[in-house]
Amino acid sequence: xTRRAIITASAPKPNGTYSQAIVASGELVFISGQTARLLDGxxxxxxxxxxxxxxxxxxxxxxxxxxxxxxxxAVKVTVYLRDPTDNVEFDRVYAEFVAAPPPARxxxxxxxxxxxxxxxxxxxxxxxxxx
Numbered sequence: 001x002t003r004r005a006i007i008t009a010s011a012p013k014p015n016g017t018y019s020q021a022i023v024a025s026g027e028l029v030f031i032s033g034q035t036a037r038l039l040d041g042x043x044x045x046x047x048x049x050x051x052x053x054x055x056x057x058x059x060x061x062x063x064x065x066x067x068x069x070x071x072x073x074a075v076k077v078t079v080y081l082r083d084p085t086d087n088v089e090f091d092r093v094y095a096e097f098v099a100a101p102p103p104a105r106x107x108x109x110x111x112x113x114x115x116x117x118x119x120x121x122x123x124x125x126x127x128x129x130x131x
Contacts, residue, residue: 002023002024002025003022003023003024004022004023005019005020005021005022006019006020006021006022006023006029006031006063006066006067007019007020007066008020008062008063008065008066009039010039010062010063010065010066011034011039011059011060011062011063011066012034012037012038012039012040012041012059013041014032015037015041018032019032020032020063020066021063021064021066021067023067023125027124027125028122028123028124028125029064029067029069029073029122029123029124029125030120030121030122031060031063031064031120031121031122031123032063032120033078033080033118033119033120034056034059034060034063034118034119034120035056035059035115035117035118036051036052036053036055036056036059036115036116036117037055037059038055043114043115044115045114045115049086049089049090049116049117050089050092050093052115052116052117053086053089053090053093053094053117054093056117056118056119057071057093057094057096057097057119060097060119060120060121061097064121064123067123067125068125069123069125070097071097071098071121071123072097072098072099073099073123073124073125073126074098074103074121074122074123075103075104075122075123075124076103076104076105076106076121076122077098077103077104077105077106077119077120077121077122078105078106078108078119078120078121079094079105079106079107079108079117079118079119080108080109080110080112080117080118080119081107081108081109081110081116081117082109082110082111082112082115082116082117083109083116084107084109086116086117087107090117103121
């Protein structure tokens with residue numbers, strides 16, 4: 001299996017020992033969890049949940065774009081919420097970023113401090129056929 005790191009300045013730099021994303025075998029892209037951070041790393045705090053969710057998904061989409069894909073190519077998404085009742089609001093924003101049929105998704109409650117949501121994703125590159 002081949003592995004290639006995806007790095008983009010369009011999303012915040014990793015804040016630890018991890019890649020923004022990894023392409024595996026040229027078909028699957030594994031995007032690390034993204035939070036509501038600006039490009040300079042500043043965390044969006046004390047803003048409405050919907051704004052945090054949108055920024056998280058924009059950051060994920062930026063990393064996906066660096067791999068030549070988008071969240072419309074997602075096959076599995078994991079959503080980490082401090083308050084699981086925010087899922088309804090998250091879903092409203094999320095629906096703008098994914099394609100039908102929506103990807104498989106897992107919701108996990110987390111004990112975050114200082115932010116409310118983190119999301120990671122696995123994307124599948126479209127299969128092209130030789131004619």
